[in-house]
Amino acid sequence: MSESNRYYNKHKRNRERQLFYQSTAWANARELALKRDNYLCVECLKEKKIRKADVVHHHIEVKDDFTKALELDNLSSICHMHHNKIHGQSKKEQPKISSKIDVVVNKQNKEMF
Numbered sequence: 001m002s003e004s005n006r007y008y009n010k011h012k013r014n015r016e017r018q019l020f021y022q023s024t025a026w027a028n029a030r031e032l033a034l035k036r037d038n039y040l041c042v043e044c045l046k047e048k049k050i051r052k053a054d055v056v057h058h059h060i061e062v063k064d065d066f067t068k069a070l071e072l073d074n075l076s077s078i079c080h081m082h083h084n085k086i087h088g089q090s091k092k093e094q095p096k097i098s099s100k101i102d103v104v105v106n107k108q109n110k111e112m113f
Helices: 003-011 015-021 024-036 042-046 080-087
Strands: 055-058 075-078
Touching (some): 024 075, 042 080, 075 080
């Protein structure tokens, strides 16, 4: 498990949901959704792009209605990019992009020309 996932599990996800995402029932529902969507991101397909799905998204979040957590109609296979767009990342969680531009100056060596 990556460091960011450990942090998320420890500080953001409640214990009940954490156990749910580790359950066999969730693993089976997730696999069914991925198979149904041919392991492709359904949001990318809407944009006429093909990208592998690596996340199964709940349309109605587990925290909002636990009874829909395993309903196949409530699940979509999507890529991480679309999952982040849907949920929006806080500025703290977004990757930091340097705004600096390194300028390389190349001076001719007069002795060579």
